[in-house]
Amino acid sequence: MIRLTLNQQTRELDSPPDKPLLWVLRDELGLTGTKYGCGQALCGACTVLIDGQPSRACQTTLADIEGRSITTIEGAHGHVAEVVQQTWAQLDVPQCGYCQSGQVLAAIALLTENRKPTDEAINDAMSGNLCRCNTYQRIRAAVHEAARILGA
Ligand code: FES
Ligand code: FES
Numbered sequence: 001m002i003r004l005t006l007n008q009q010t011r012e013l014d015s016p017p018d019k020p021l022l023w024v025l026r027d028e029l030g031l032t033g034t035k036y037g038c039g040q041a042l043c044g045a046c047t048v049l050i051d052g053q054p055s056r057a058c059q060t061t062l063a064d065i066e067g068r069s070i071t072t073i074e075g076a077h078g079h080v081a082e083v084v085q086q087t088w089a090q091l092d093v094p095q096c097g098y099c100q101s102g103q104v105l106a107a108i109a110l111l112t113e114n115r116k117p118t119d120e121a122i123n124d125a126m127s128g129n130l131c132r133c134n135t136y137q138r139i140r141a142a143v144h145e146a147a148r149i150l151g152a
Helices: 021-028 079-090 100-113 119-126 136-151
Strands: 002-006 009-013 047-050 053-056 069-071
Touching (some): 119 136
Antiparallel strands (some): 047 069
Protein backbone atom coordinates (compact mmCIF):
# COMPACT_ATOMS: atom_id res chain seq x y z
CA MET A 1 0.00 0.00 0.00
CA ILE A 2 1.42 3.35 -1.07
CA ARG A 3 0.08 6.45 0.64
CA LEU A 4 0.39 9.84 -1.03
CA THR A 5 -1.43 13.07 -1.70
CA LEU A 6 -2.90 13.41 -5.17
CA ASN A 7 -4.53 16.66 -6.22
CA GLN A 8 -4.98 17.70 -2.57
CA GLN A 9 -6.53 14.39 -1.51
CA THR A 10 -4.91 11.64 0.51
CA ARG A 11 -4.87 8.39 -1.45
CA GLU A 12 -3.86 4.84 -0.61
CA LEU A 13 -2.93 2.86 -3.71
CA ASP A 14 -2.61 -0.91 -3.99
CA SER A 15 -0.68 -0.98 -7.24
CA PRO A 16 2.77 -2.56 -7.39
CA PRO A 17 5.38 -0.13 -5.99
CA ASP A 18 7.43 -0.36 -9.19
CA LYS A 19 4.53 0.68 -11.41
CA PRO A 20 5.13 3.99 -13.22
CA LEU A 21 2.98 6.82 -11.92
CA LEU A 22 1.90 7.65 -15.50
CA TRP A 23 0.01 4.38 -15.84
CA VAL A 24 -1.50 4.61 -12.37
CA LEU A 25 -2.85 8.04 -13.23
CA ARG A 26 -4.15 7.16 -16.67
CA ASP A 27 -5.28 3.55 -16.37
CA GLU A 28 -6.31 3.24 -12.75
CA LEU A 29 -7.44 6.71 -11.78
CA GLY A 30 -8.76 8.01 -15.11
CA LEU A 31 -6.58 11.13 -14.99
CA THR A 32 -5.85 11.18 -18.70
CA GLY A 33 -4.64 14.78 -18.84
CA THR A 34 -1.17 13.39 -18.18
CA LYS A 35 0.04 12.15 -21.57
CA TYR A 36 2.31 9.37 -22.79
CA GLY A 37 4.89 10.54 -25.29
CA CYS A 38 8.27 8.83 -25.21
CA GLY A 39 8.22 6.82 -21.97
CA GLN A 40 11.89 7.70 -21.49
CA ALA A 41 11.87 11.08 -19.69
CA LEU A 42 12.72 12.84 -22.94
CA CYS A 43 9.59 14.72 -24.06
CA GLY A 44 7.80 16.09 -20.99
CA ALA A 45 4.31 15.04 -22.12
CA CYS A 46 3.86 13.16 -18.84
CA THR A 47 4.90 16.07 -16.60
CA VAL A 48 3.27 16.28 -13.18
CA LEU A 49 4.31 18.31 -10.15
CA ILE A 50 5.85 16.37 -7.27
CA ASP A 51 6.04 18.62 -4.21
CA GLY A 52 5.73 21.49 -6.70
CA GLN A 53 8.59 20.41 -8.96
CA PRO A 54 8.01 19.32 -12.56
CA SER A 55 8.69 15.59 -12.82
CA ARG A 56 8.31 12.88 -15.44
CA ALA A 57 5.53 10.48 -14.47
CA CYS A 58 6.72 7.89 -17.00
CA GLN A 59 9.95 7.40 -15.07
CA THR A 60 8.57 7.82 -11.55
CA THR A 61 7.42 4.74 -9.69
CA LEU A 62 4.85 4.69 -6.94
CA ALA A 63 7.59 3.77 -4.49
CA ASP A 64 9.42 6.98 -5.49
CA ILE A 65 6.53 9.14 -4.37
CA GLU A 66 5.39 7.55 -1.15
CA GLY A 67 4.31 10.33 1.22
CA ARG A 68 4.70 13.05 -1.39
CA SER A 69 2.27 15.47 -2.97
CA ILE A 70 1.41 15.03 -6.64
CA THR A 71 -0.43 17.55 -8.79
CA THR A 72 -1.70 16.66 -12.24
CA ILE A 73 -3.25 19.10 -14.70
CA GLU A 74 -6.68 18.12 -13.35
CA GLY A 75 -5.68 19.32 -9.88
CA ALA A 76 -3.74 22.48 -10.79
CA HIS A 77 -5.11 25.15 -8.49
CA GLY A 78 -4.32 28.50 -6.91
CA HIS A 79 -3.69 31.97 -8.27
CA VAL A 80 -0.63 31.15 -10.39
CA ALA A 81 -2.37 28.18 -12.00
CA GLU A 82 -5.45 30.25 -12.75
CA VAL A 83 -3.44 33.04 -14.36
CA VAL A 84 -1.35 30.61 -16.42
CA GLN A 85 -4.43 28.82 -17.73
CA GLN A 86 -6.09 32.16 -18.47
CA THR A 87 -3.13 33.47 -20.48
CA TRP A 88 -2.79 30.14 -22.29
CA ALA A 89 -6.36 30.54 -23.47
CA GLN A 90 -6.01 34.27 -24.24
CA LEU A 91 -2.96 33.73 -26.41
CA ASP A 92 -4.33 30.56 -28.02
CA VAL A 93 -1.18 28.67 -27.10
CA PRO A 94 -2.20 25.06 -27.85
CA GLN A 95 -2.27 23.63 -31.31
CA CYS A 96 -2.94 19.87 -31.14
CA GLY A 97 -2.76 20.18 -27.34
CA TYR A 98 -0.91 16.93 -26.71
CA CYS A 99 2.06 18.49 -24.92
CA GLN A 100 0.13 21.24 -23.20
CA SER A 101 -0.68 19.66 -19.82
CA GLY A 102 3.02 19.32 -19.27
CA GLN A 103 3.74 22.81 -20.59
CA VAL A 104 1.16 24.39 -18.30
CA LEU A 105 2.43 22.55 -15.22
CA ALA A 106 6.05 23.48 -16.04
CA ALA A 107 4.99 27.13 -16.42
CA ILE A 108 3.14 27.05 -13.09
CA ALA A 109 6.24 25.69 -11.36
CA LEU A 110 8.45 28.31 -13.01
CA LEU A 111 6.20 31.26 -12.13
CA THR A 112 5.71 30.02 -8.57
CA GLU A 113 9.47 30.34 -8.05
CA ASN A 114 10.27 33.21 -10.41
CA ARG A 115 7.64 35.92 -10.91
CA LYS A 116 9.65 37.72 -13.61
CA PRO A 117 11.46 35.13 -15.72
CA THR A 118 13.66 36.22 -18.62
CA ASP A 119 13.48 34.47 -21.99
CA GLU A 120 16.55 32.52 -20.92
CA ALA A 121 14.94 31.43 -17.65
CA ILE A 122 11.82 30.37 -19.53
CA ASN A 123 13.87 28.39 -22.04
CA ASP A 124 15.82 26.74 -19.22
CA ALA A 125 12.70 25.82 -17.25
CA MET A 126 10.69 24.61 -20.24
CA SER A 127 13.40 22.97 -22.36
CA GLY A 128 12.39 19.48 -21.24
CA ASN A 129 8.87 19.95 -22.58
CA LEU A 130 8.85 19.33 -26.32
CA CYS A 131 6.13 20.52 -28.67
CA ARG A 132 5.77 18.89 -32.08
CA CYS A 133 3.50 21.77 -33.15
CA ASN A 134 6.22 24.31 -32.42
CA THR A 135 4.17 26.52 -30.09
CA TYR A 136 7.31 27.67 -28.27
CA GLN A 137 6.92 31.36 -29.14
CA ARG A 138 3.35 31.46 -27.87
CA ILE A 139 4.38 29.54 -24.75
CA ARG A 140 7.06 32.14 -24.03
CA ALA A 141 4.63 34.99 -24.68
CA ALA A 142 2.02 33.42 -22.39
CA VAL A 143 4.55 32.98 -19.58
CA HIS A 144 5.55 36.65 -19.91
CA GLU A 145 1.92 37.73 -19.92
CA ALA A 146 1.17 35.59 -16.87
CA ALA A 147 4.21 37.13 -15.13
CA ARG A 148 2.90 40.62 -15.98
CA ILE A 149 -0.52 39.83 -14.48
CA LEU A 150 0.98 38.18 -11.41
CA GLY A 151 3.25 41.16 -10.84
CA ALA A 152 0.55 43.79 -11.32
S1 FES B 1 6.37 10.29 -21.77
FE1 FES B 1 7.46 10.89 -20.01
S2 FES B 1 8.95 12.27 -20.74
FE2 FES B 1 8.00 11.53 -22.55
S1 FES C 1 0.56 21.66 -29.16
FE1 FES C 1 0.86 19.88 -30.40
S2 FES C 1 2.60 18.92 -29.50
FE2 FES C 1 2.48 20.84 -28.51
